[in-house]
Amino acid sequence: MATALGRRGAVGIVPYAATRPARSPGRPSSATIARPCQNRRPVSRHATTPATTAARAGLANDRFRPDLEGLRAVAILLVLLYHAHVPGFGGGFVGVDVFFVISGFLITGILVRDLDATGTISLGAFYARRARRLLPAAAVALVVTLLASALLLAPVEIADVARDGLAAGLYVSNIGFALQATDYLQAGQAPSPLLHFWSLSVEEQFYLLWPALLLLAARSVGRSHRVLATIMASVTVASLVASVVLTQVAAPWAFFAPVTRAWELGLGALVAVMAAGTLRLGRRTAIAAGLLGLAGIAGAGIGLNNDTPFPGVAATVPVLGSALVIAAGLGRQAGPVSRLLTVAPMRWLGRISYSLYLWHWPLIVLPAAALGASLPTYGRVVLAVVAIPIAAASQRWIEEPFRHGRWIGQAPRRTFAAAAGLMLAVGVVAVSLGALSSPASGDGRAAASSSISDAELDRAYADGLDVAIPGGTSTPSPSLAASDPPRTAPGRVPADLVPELALARDDLPRIYGDGCHLSVPETASPACVFGSVASEQVIVLFGDSHAAQWFPALERLASSHGWRLVSLTKSSCPAADVTIWSTSLKREYSECDEWRRAALERIAREHPWLVVISDSREYTLWSEGALVPAAEGGALWNGGLGRTLANLAAVAGRVVLIGDTPRSQVDPPVCLSRHPDDVLACASPQRLALDTARLAEERAVAATAHAGFVDPTAWVCPSEPCPVIVGRLLVYRDEQHLTATFARALANRLLDELR
Structure with a gap:
């Protein structure tokens, strides 16, 4: 639970600050x-x-x-x-x-x-x-x-x-x-x-x-x-x-x-x-x-x-x-x-x-x-x-x-x-x-993420798109497919929710367990090649944890289409060419700049036909030895993002920027655990979950750099308010990251945008 350690409002860490006398006073x-x-x-x-x-x-x-x-x-x-x-x-x-x-x-x-x-x-x-x-x-x-x-x-x-x-x-x-x-x-x-x-x-x-x-x-x-x-x-x-x-x-x-x-x-x-x-x-x-x-x-x-x-x-x-x-x-x-x-x-x-x-x-x-x-x-x-x-x-x-x-x-x-x-x-x-207290979804039966096939994933996701959240309204989108009626009672946590609530925190992309997703202090990425490793069709995933959340979808596509997938991701380190103030290190995040330079050099050597990048925008920027005021941060970010896209365009056949996903206003696993009979209590209004202004800015930056842009909003938030469960798939593992299961279910939607 801390984190970033001991900061007010930070996780986990909660206040890193309290202690007591080891030899506390007595009489x-x-x-x-x-x-x-x-x-x-x-x-x-x-x-x-x-x-x-x-x-x-x-x-x-x-x-x-x-x-x-x-x-x-x-x-x-x-x-x-x-x-x-x-x-x-x-x-x-x-x-x-x-x-x-x-x-x-x-x-x-x-x-x-x-x-x-x-x-x-x-x-x-x-x-x-x-x-x-x-x-x-x-x-x-x-x-x-x-x-x-x-x-x-x-x-x-x-x-x-x-x-x-x-x-x-x-x-x-x-x-x-x-x-x-x-x-x-x-x-x-x-x-x-x-x-x-x-x-x-x-x-x-x-x-x-x-x-x-x-x-x-x-x-x-x-x-x-x-x-x-x-x-x-x-x-x-x-x-x-x-x-x-x-x-x-x-x-x-x-x-x-x-x-x-x-x-x-x-x-x-x-x-x-x-x-x-x-x-x-x-x-x-x-x-x-x-x-x-x-x-x-x-x-x-x-x-x-x-x-x-x-x-x-x-x-x-x-x-x-x-x-x-x-x-x-x-x-x-x-x-x-x-x-x-x-x-x-x-x-x-x-x-x-x-x-x-x-x-x-x-x-x-x-x-x-x-x-x-x-x-x-x-x-x-x-x-x-x-x-x-x-x-x-x-x-x-x-x-x-x-x-x-x-x-x-x-x-x-x-x-x-x-x-x-x-x-x-x-x-x-x-x-x-x-x-x-090991909770299970619904009546106690749960399906493990690893046990659900890709076909079942596609079916579960399509089923979910066919049903609006109880009390909500559908968001029209030509990219949304609908087929069979829902498999679970409206308003309740599905009995066969995937992943189950108790395992949601651990439903991570595999790169978190094999050392390919770097932690804050690390600067050198391992080889991290997936899919058809000998293929000449190379795709690269590049960015922070908001890029890493798309790894399950890209790995599924790489395996089924014979691509060589190179994963280059690092915690709290965006692909955008900007210097970050690290809230955990309490200083300029120099490790991020060093890793980004090395990653760009690696990408140039790979000569990929496709580079996919995605970033969070929730960063404090650092420039010329000082924190950048929030009012100036947007322009600085867009400039850094444009430079990265331009650099990638010079060495890759195509560059695609995936916009940031909608954010939940609650911790979904915790909220659903509290409200197993009312999933709507955990849904977030679109006006709070979406940052449409930033998405529009990033679309414009991508267009200027001749890069593609993918807006995942309709996939993640297909109704008003934004659901935390689609069909029997849990959307989020925390407030801002998709579960690996849900991301894998989006593979075919992503493929349509990458072609």
């Missing part, structure tokens, strides 16, 4: 930085070993830090304001980064003091504390969210949420969302109600590896603070470099991967090591550091936005700011920032911040998904506020009892047994929902 007595390991033997205060001397040097910081509760409050407030879409807080996603730094500081402080005092780290005791602290509240939130999703979401959505729930329960959801976000096919889908678990997964992965790394370092090269700081600094720098590089070339992975987030926790860890040693700031320096750090956090929360390449270099501002605020609070004299952060309301909000993080996102997302529409800002604000008392109850009656062992005790074995039980419960709920 003051239990939120100390230096709470000793449960199984640690007491060390005599008179001992004079190097380890205890070093430990004694850090005693000034072995105290409760109320300002960190306040800093958590700042972080969760930024997250809430961002997710509520409150104007002016477009960079509120940096609350994630603040939490990461706090977590790195607190956890490393505990681990280093264990090393100083005992010479080792009790991994079992550490993991048990983390499990008691985090798992119970997370498990309850997961189960409740899964059950609420089953009640509120469409059947085809529940399976996806169940999968996300299983990943969240295993703390690998960040990897899952990275995989989804890099897939352009996820565009247009609603954000997962469990998207926010990505950051919990990052922190749990940190908790799993970091103590073991410190223990290994201590045993291998020594446990002096200088050695530990050197190792931490090396990890931090390497992670920061990876973050900066990947943000430019693979933004979703840069955002979600633990490798690119480790430096944020690592910087907090460095502060902890220095604090355990001799780091002490003078009063004036501490005040300046606190003010500068808080200003950096606030400035990032206000100044950044969804178009900022992130994390990358931009993340250094809130991360360094958080480290400065933490370092400023090491002394005993409170400055203005410390006084602000320690006021009672801030401390209380920070204390419940973990539970508030867990609950606020499902509360915001699920009502909108159930309504099938985005909520206004005031609605999102109200829901965010509603999450506060729920979080307070969770903190009091779930977090605290488990954290202090009142329910399961302190012994690691009992803790691990309880943790396994909680994870098993989440897994059972997730797997059960996934199995029970």
